[in-house]
Amino acid sequence: LALACAGLCTAMPARATDAPDATALRETANTLFGAIPHSVDEVRGQEITAAQVELGKSLWFEPRLSRSHVLSCNSCHNIATGGADNVPTSIGHGWQKGPRNSPTVLNAVLNVAQFWDGRAADLKEQAKGPVQASVEMNNTPGRVEATLRSMPAYVEAFARAFPGEDQPVSFENMARALEAFETTLVTPDSRFDRFLAGKGSLDATELRGLSLFIDKGCVACHSGPNFGGQAYYPFGVVERPGADVLPSGDKGRFAVTQTASDEYVFRAAPLRNVALTAPYFHSGQVWDLGQAVAIMGSAQLGHELDATEVQSITRFLQTLTGRQPQVANPVLPPSTSTTPRPE
Ligand code: HEM
Ligand code: HEM
Structure with missing residues (x-):
């Protein structure tokens, strides 16, 4: 030491x-x-595009990434309250209490690795965690993909954010878009x-x-x-x-x-x-x-x-409190008849 x-x-x-x-x-x-x-303009040597940030912003506030349709990333990392939830340990799916305090997402892009124990290498890898964690959003990659593919506006937004890909709407690209948005939270x-x-x-x-x-x-x-x-x-x-x-x-x-x-x-x-x-x-x-x-x-x-x-x-x-991100609330696409229902 x-x-x-x-x-x-x-x-x-x-x-x-x-x-x-x-x-x-x-x-x-x-x-x-x-x-x-x-500003942060690239991650892992790849440029972040405006279309990715825009999509990531929608996903950040998207409660349908959770099985219950109640929790979004912003539930536990509220950008209006320092990027955290200001309770001892986070409340997730079915009002379960998680084991740890929610760290702020503000400036998280600058950290060497994510989580209190650094178990995720970067924000992209990190974003896949809460969506699946049973005490957080309790969802599955398949169910998230089905949800996003059920709404035409998301299909178009993923195609704009990840042009030239065969299947732009994927769990992996959800994580990439969330990461792109999070790079703006400096x-x-x-x-x-x-x-x-x-x-x-x-x-x-x-x-x-x-x-x-x-x-x-x-x-x-x-x-x-x-x-x-x-x-x-x-x-x-x-x-x-x-x-x-x-x-x-x-x-x-x-x-x-x-x-x-x-x-x-x-x-x-x-x-x-x-x-x-x-x-x-x-x-x-x-x-x-x-x-x-x-x-x-x-x-x-x-x-x-x-x-x-x-x-x-x-x-x-x-004195370390910086200028807080000004984020306009996105308007999210309505569910369709094929959108998986909340559970
Ligand atoms: C950790 C992002 C959803 C609770 C983190 C970190 C990031 C993040 C970047 C690590 C920050 C750091 O280590 O400095 C996200 C995103 C979400 C999401 C993108 C949506 C997909 C949630 C939800 C909850 C939550 C819904 C509460 C139910 C936590 C907790 C940690 C954490 C407790 C710390 C866990 C640990 O260190 O083991 N999140 N989060 N997050 N988040 Fe989230
Ligand atoms: C956490 C301040 C010295 C390692 C923290 C936190 C504060 C803080 C305010 C809590 C942040 C939060 O929960 O968001 C200070 C001050 C120090 C000091 C003012 C000098 C008086 C150190 C030193 C080390 C260290 C010397 C390493 C040997 C850590 C670690 C945590 C932490 C590992 C996370 C603890 C946890 O698991 O919750 N520090 N720190 N700090 N600091 Fe320090």
Whole structure:
């Protein structure tokens, strides 16, 4: 575990009374983090087309991707509420409670892999999961294809999005279109991004919070433009949190790799827009951002942050809220006589 911060940690003073030098801090922050891009134009080297994004937007809000015709992607990743559902663990098919908190989809395209345990390589692979998961949308690829093929407007939209293919309406292309839409869910121009670009300032408390975030070592795991989402670490490197926050039944990445050292290992959560996405952690058991920060201090760094430090870091994290995507509600095609009925 590389918990040192490449020699940069020592560059900034960390005492609460110090007023950090904004210019030096900006320079350091630019090397450690970086701005959220205004747009993402390709995935896996393939260009994303407007027709794919348009189709993906319809599918994102499409409740008929679920067996019940009740749940859409947006049910659990509401774009109006930070791309998450703001409940401890998601409610899916038949009011079943899932095992984990819903992570935000905002800026998810920037993560190295998807899910708390990184078990899906990218957004395309990820999108096939919830549609089939029995506690989420509880559907099957065949039933989804039958549903989409029953509506002429979808058949045309898939043909426009995936021209030249023999059978454009497929489960695979549903996933590709959803991924294309999700690449548009980036949130640039946060106050922090404006600070990085030299176009805006942070107040003294926020600067202190940024300085502490770097000096105390948070940055060792939460770095890059998305402030995390790039690598995996034990939750409880130094001190394992209580079973309320870290339930013993969810061993995280161990389920993916079957390697003993991956027990209770999770992807370092990306912290962009974190002020909008309570409750926190994969268990969704912590409602207060300050409390989540304090838990990170003791669990990951073996350091009891004092109240002022927690407050400064929390104030800083609030500057990571970016411009939220403006998405016009799509009008979805009506069901036809051949559309599978809700179950
Ligand atoms: C995870 C997209 C439907 C609940 C994710 C992630 C993405 C995503 C991109 C990973 C984000 C990250 O790791 O940073 C979608 C899409 C959906 C959909 C495209 C529609 C096809 C749903 C629904 C629910 C839900 C309906 C709730 C019933 C969750 C939960 C996780 C998750 C709990 C975390 C699961 C884990 O880490 O094991 N989703 N989602 N999603 N989503 Fe969805
Ligand atoms: C999760 C902040 C240090 C690894 C989180 C979350 C916050 C946070 C707010 C919850 C995000 C959410 O649920 O959406 C901080 C702060 C730190 C710090 C302020 C410094 C005081 C670290 C370090 C590591 C780390 C040093 C790695 C050794 C993780 C991991 C998660 C996480 C793995 C996901 C935990 C889970 O499974 O729920 N961090 N973090 N963090 N952080 Fe940190």
